[in-house]
Structures are given as C-alpha cells and as structure tokens.
Amino acid sequence: NPTSELHKYRYLYFVVIFTLYILILCCNSTIVCLIWTHKNLHEPMYIFIAALLINSVLYSMIIYPKLLSDVLSEKQxxxxxxxxxxxxxxxxxxxxxxxxxxxxxYDRYVSICKPLQYPVIMNRITIYVCLILAWLIPAFEIAVSFVMCNFTLRGIFCNNSVYKLHCVSSRVLAIYGVIVLLNVAFFPMLYIVFTYTRILIISYHSCREVKKKAAQTCLPHLLVLFNYSLFCAYDIIVLRLESDISQTVGLIMTLQVVLYHPLFNPIIYGLKMKEISKHLKRLFHQQTLTCLPVIQLNC
Incomplete structure (x- = not known):
C-alpha cells in the first residue's frame, strides 16, 4: 500500500525532499545572482537564462512547501x-x-544569423517585452480556463497527473484547452524547432568560428527544451490515459517531474555555458580559499 509506506518512512522522505528543495533554491539562485552581479553577463541570452531559472524557483515554491507538509501529515x-x-x-x-x-x-537566431543587426534588434525594450509577454500570456489564458472549471484532487499536487476535471461546459473548455495548449506550447515549440533548424543550416555553411559559437550557445538550450518537452508530454498524455496508469507509476512519474526538472536547468547552464561556468569556478575557488584558514586554525 503506497499510503502506508509513505507514512512509515515519512521522516526519511521529508529529509530527502527538503534537501532537494534547498538544493534547487541554492543552485538556481546562485546562477541568477552571478548574472545579476557581473556586467559581462548583462546580455540578452543570460537575462533570459536568469528568467528561466527564476521560473524554476517559482515552480518549486509552488509545489514543495505543500508537498513537505503532506509528507508529515496524517491526512493529505x-x-x-x-x-x-x-x-x-x-x-x-x-x-x-x-x-x-x-x-x-529568437535571441540565438539573431545573434548567429544577423550579427551586425543584433544590438539594434535585441535592445532593452525587446528584452522587456519578451519577458513580460512570456509571463503574462500564459497567466491570462490559464486563469480563464480555471474560472471555467471545478476540480477533484486525487494526488500530491494540482496538475494533470493528480486531478480530474469536472466542468459544466466540457466541450467549450476542451476547445479552449486546445487553443491554450497551441498558444503556450505547440506554436512556441514549432518556432523553436524552425529557428534552430535555420541556425543549423546557416552554421553548416559558415566558418568554423560560427559553428563553434552555435554549438556552445545552442546545445544547452536544446537539451533543456528536449528535457522539458518530455515532461510536458507526460503531463498532457496522463490525463488522456489516466485510467490505464497505475497509481504507483503515476506517483513515481509525478515525483520525477517535481524533483528532477528544477535541478536540470541550473546544472546544464552552469556546466555548458562557458561564461557562467567560468564565474562558478571562480566563486567556488574563492569559497575554498576563504575556508582554508578556518580549517588550519581548527587544526
């Protein structure tokens, strides 16, 4: 029985989940702070990375406090x-x-395919507009769909994998849900695939330096996109196949989404983005040098 097992090892689960939560907050916040404090990272690409990592922090803050409370509670x-x-x-x-x-x-496309126009196109206003729209459009469209529905909770948090929708106007909501999915997931995905295909084609016919730049800056984004798309596909599909998926399998997959994804972004960008990796190494080197005198004094 998954419920009895959860209750039996609840303190162990709490420590593990709490540790992961702190790790997620620290990893994402460290890179955001590095981007904020170093002027050479005040470029559109790094600003968008910081926004993505802030999104991961917000995502974790939505899920983890309630999840930690439920682990210790007798009744969830x-x-x-x-x-x-x-x-x-x-x-x-x-x-x-x-x-x-x-x-x-889009930023990578302009940088690699239109380098001379890059400072003009990717100015501060363009960056602000992209950030505001990226946060406001999904919030507005999701808010409308939530107004139209009631929910019956069936698991550890409120998403496709743990609740079933009961709606007064199911056909209208289904059509609207498809529109929202197209707007916030499918069309952006098509645009991303089209953009990186264009970058790949142009890089293939360009000099070695352009190929190297494209590989260094685009590969981390593609890894994050691929990873995130898999989780979103599971979250969407599980609603359609809910009756065919066992509770244990659903719980395991949901925990993978909650625990794994928020740590993936900072690890990929911390390791694969050259400038961020360089600043991280300096930071850890400084911390090591600071700790050494303390260790020597204790000895």
Whole structure:
C-alpha cells in the first residue's frame, strides 16, 4: 500500500525532499545572482537564462512547501482556493517556460544569423517585452480556463497527473484547452524547432568560428527544451490515459517531474555555458580559499 509506506518512512522522505528543495533554491539562485552581479553577463541570452531559472524557483515554491507538509501529515488535504492557486501557478509557470525558451531561440537566431543587426534588434525594450509577454500570456489564458472549471484532487499536487476535471461546459473548455495548449506550447515549440533548424543550416555553411559559437550557445538550450518537452508530454498524455496508469507509476512519474526538472536547468547552464561556468569556478575557488584558514586554525 503506497499510503502506508509513505507514512512509515515519512521522516526519511521529508529529509530527502527538503534537501532537494534547498538544493534547487541554492543552485538556481546562485546562477541568477552571478548574472545579476557581473556586467559581462548583462546580455540578452543570460537575462533570459536568469528568467528561466527564476521560473524554476517559482515552480518549486509552488509545489514543495505543500508537498513537505503532506509528507508529515496524517491526512493529505488541500482547500479548494489553494488548489486553484497551485494549479494556476503550476500551469502558468509551465507555459512561461516554453515562451522563454522561444525568446532564447529568437535571441540565438539573431545573434548567429544577423550579427551586425543584433544590438539594434535585441535592445532593452525587446528584452522587456519578451519577458513580460512570456509571463503574462500564459497567466491570462490559464486563469480563464480555471474560472471555467471545478476540480477533484486525487494526488500530491494540482496538475494533470493528480486531478480530474469536472466542468459544466466540457466541450467549450476542451476547445479552449486546445487553443491554450497551441498558444503556450505547440506554436512556441514549432518556432523553436524552425529557428534552430535555420541556425543549423546557416552554421553548416559558415566558418568554423560560427559553428563553434552555435554549438556552445545552442546545445544547452536544446537539451533543456528536449528535457522539458518530455515532461510536458507526460503531463498532457496522463490525463488522456489516466485510467490505464497505475497509481504507483503515476506517483513515481509525478515525483520525477517535481524533483528532477528544477535541478536540470541550473546544472546544464552552469556546466555548458562557458561564461557562467567560468564565474562558478571562480566563486567556488574563492569559497575554498576563504575556508582554508578556518580549517588550519581548527587544526
């Protein structure tokens, strides 16, 4: 019985989940702070990366506090307004991630394919407009769909994998849901694929330096996109196949989404983005040098 197993090892689960939560907050916040404090990282590409990592922090703050509370509770319950807020925040941040990845794809396209026009096109106003739209469009569209529905909670948090929709006007909501999905996921995905295909074609016919630049800056974005698309596909499909998926398998997959994804972005960008990796190495080197005198004094 999954419930009895959860209750039996609840303190162990709490420590593991809490540790992961702190790790997620620290990893994402460290890179955001590095981008904020170093002027050579005040470029559109790094600003969009910071926005993506802030999105991961918000995503984790939506899920983890309630999850930690449920692990220690005898009975896992949630109020209707809080469930609405959690579900809305979850899907708004999910939609924002796709739009932010689309903005990053556009930034890379202009940088590699139109380098002379890059400072003019990717100015501060363009960056602000992309960031505002990436957060506002999903929030507005998800808010409308949530107003149209009621929810019955069936798992650890309010998303496709753990609740079933009961709607008064199911056909209208189904059509609207498809429109929202197209706007915040499918069309941005098509645009990203088209953009990186164009970058690949132009890079293939360009000099070695352009190929190297394209590989260094585009590969991390593609890895993040591929990883995130798999999780979103699971989240969408699980609603359609809900009756065919066992509770244990659904719980395991949901935990993978909650635990794995928010750590993936900072690890990829920290390791694969040359300038961010350089600043991270300096930071850890400084911390090591600071700790050495303390260790020597204790000895």
């Amino acid at each position: 319950t949630i109020s209707y307004p809080l469930c609405l807020f959690q579900g809305f925040s979850y899907y708004a941040s999910a939609g924002s991630e796709f739009l932010l990845l689309a903005a990053m794809a």
